[in-house]
Amino acid sequence: MRALIVFCLFTFASLAQAQDFQTSASHAVILDYETGEVLFNHNGDEPMPPASMSKLMTLLMAFEAIERGALSLDDELPVSEHAWRTGGAASGSSTMFLEVHSRARVDDLIRSIIVQSGNDACIVLAEAISGSESAFAADMTVRARELGLSSARFANSTGWPHPDQRISAIDLARLAAIIIREYPEFYEIFDVREFTYNGIRQFNRNPLLATMDEVDGLKTGHTEESGYGLVASGERDGARRIVVYNGMESERARASEGERLMRAALADFTLVELGTAGDVVGEADLFLGQAETVALRLTEDARVGLHVRARGDLQAEIVYDGPIAAPVAEGDVIARLEVSAPGMETRQFALEAAGTVAKQGLIGRALAGLGSLFGVN
Template sequence: MIKQLVASMLLASSSLSFAQQPTAPVPSATLPTPAPGQVVEQQPQAIPAAPQLAATGYILVDATTGAIVAEFNSSERLPPASLTKMMSSYLVVDEIEKGRISEDSLVNISVKAWKMGGSRMYVKEGTQVPVIDLLRGVIIQSGNDATVALAEYVSGNEDAFVDLMNQTAARMGMTNTHFENSSGWPAEGHLTTAKDLAVLARAIINDHPTHYPLHAEKHFTYNNIRQPNRNTLLFRDDAVDGLKTGHTDEAGYCLVASAKRDNTRFIAVVMGTANERARAAETEKLLAYGFRYFQTTPLYQAGQQVGTSRVWAGQADEVSLAIPKDIVLTLPKGREQSLQAKMHINEVIKAPIAVGQELGNLTVELDGQLLVNTPIVAVQAIEEAGFFARLLDNLKLFFRNLFS
């Protein structure tokens, strides 16, 4: 009778699948907090409400994480005026960085470009101008003539370029944006939102870091005409290094500004202020609020190992565990020591295991609020053990489950 019982147990254990079984995750011990030092429980500190601006709509966003720190009417569709040129310059830089055009490529100036009114770089019809000069004319001087010239060069004509602008806006998730031209010249249906412009600003900063410094240049001279950057914050705050101003009677005075202090970069979008002085002052209020009360906090780096776990039926007894991607949060200042990070590892991990296979998850909470829920993955591959080693481990699992 005993022999039959043992035989049946052996048969049952050997018939278990040697692939990893799905198991409910269970919490493990609390991980060390990302910042060094002992965890100190702190009482949540009240953060003052964001300042109310004299603007039609605005938003303040962490450029690294995309977290919204403050907003008002940020999804209201409004005319963007020359903020439109942010998309035009993004597309031109994209063409340069992908090697499809060169900074030194010469652009023929058409009659249409030469006749553009409003802000101008003062290019002359029939001349040839290098792409990089026209790009500075767009970003620094807000030249409508330079913008149209580049649009025609990239896509053959401005209408085709505008189609590319709208396609790119859709791809970026700028769901409330529609462009009718490349420069921001007033046109029915030419609308965007503060939130969408923040998305575009993040793309300019993060996708094209090599060319982003163009936005911080304070002057540009072309055709013996020296013009200042219309973003007056560049002359008042060393932390500010972009991006673009805009103005029409319909749009009012608008500004997308970005500033970086230490490890934190904010993007402020302010639309529909009364005059140049107001758009600068209101943007300063928004940036000052962000830097005073919030910070960008890196928690984990991609590939950072966070521990090991037991492996059953494998050629190795342990597998190293890691976080697959960077984890960065926007936090109230001084609260990083209150973060609670926990690993939740699958109760049973069986070979074979592939590199990058999800074996659990990591959660990070602040004051009971879940901020992060990210996979924990295997660092190395582990093959199945031989038959008898697998059989032994399955017997161990059988009796563990039997008495647990």
């Protein structure tokens, strides 16, 4: 017979019911940069059209090409007709205003993508790195999967609408974290407010750079399909948070919701440390073992992110099918720690046996059987 054993490990009693944090965005995520913990998730796992926010992957590919010596910042790359027609002044889209058959320095192309969201600059880099934009998009997808960004699919380098241009908000946040961590020298450019090329002055479209001192990146996005979105990062008192959201109806709505989300990310969301790998958090009952119980320990660090209002209702439970039949070897994963709170997806952490318990001998098993038969405990 299957028995579900549930022990309440701890509960932080609250004086008032925690309220769920809400957003008007269609997709939104708040990520703790240091730990990678998701603090808030609203449809964050769902692949979405990222618009120009997908340029972060284009930039990462360029940063990696520079790192391995395939490109240098001083290289001058040719502007093809495809780059000019699809992403230049003729396209009517975000552009660096590159002239067809001219050449542009890699450093200028990178700055244009970050500050101006230049589509022509993206295509020039894509063709230089992979030979064609379509080949570059395929390489983007492969590289994203290698980095663990499993939702990512790319059809172009710019974020131009396409049914195969998709990535989740969580993966965009993780992509931003990779750029911040691995390429700090390039990340500094995301805080640049304006860039002038060929006498044309353009301004950074990230609205939070002008309203929040804590914010220093990253990238806006907008198409009719995706709505208005933003990947933003900010730091306060040594804690960095990454906010990704999409589906806003206007630039004004993007700016106001972005400020609200970032202020909440920096002030209202927190990490709760439940234990570190190896900590004993409880015990499990055994059947026919030389001991009646075995201690349970965490196999990994256990932490959760949540809104401060929900912390008072945080609960953690040890769950397993039991009693567990002996023998049990140290290291066997035999239970899980389930952690829940209002507004937070339930998290599970594996628990393993902290020791070895052998099976009872023949006489012990016989006595246990008789005890069970006559109802003796």
